[in-house]
Amino acid sequence: MFLLQNKMRILYQHLGFPDFRFQGDDHPYPRHPPLVCFHTGLTKFPKPACLNITKRLMEEAKALARDEAPSVFALVSLLENR
Numbered sequence: 034m035f036l037l038q039n040k041m042r043i044l045y046q047h048l049g050f051p052d053f054r055f056q057g058d059d060h061p062y063p064r065h066p067p068l069v070c071f072h073t074g075l076t077k078f079p080k081p082a083c084l085n086i087t088k089r090l091m092e093e094a095k096a097l098a099r100d101e102a103p104s105v106f107a108l109v110s111l112l113e114n115r
Contacts, residue, residue, distance in 0.1 A: 049073035049083070051090060051112060053105055063103045066094035071112075086112075 054068040071086040090108050097104035 049075070049078070049086070049112075051108060053108075063098060064101050066091070066098040066104060069094055069108060 049071055050073070052070045052072060054070075055062055056068065060067075069087060069090040071083050071090060073083065090111070093108060093111060094104045097107055
């Protein structure tokens, strides 16, 4: 378990991660988008860039929610492809 936690910490320091939150137990996902936030452990990574990535992820989540399409996998794929 320690090795896995250590690897996750190293990945977090070198990359960024999206954070998905679903409000309440009765959150009607995928009809409503999750709250998405992008963050990184890199101290030199510009904070405005994190905000721009978060904004882009939220726009995509809202567009997918309009079609009632699941968005978590699509958003992670979007980050992998960029």
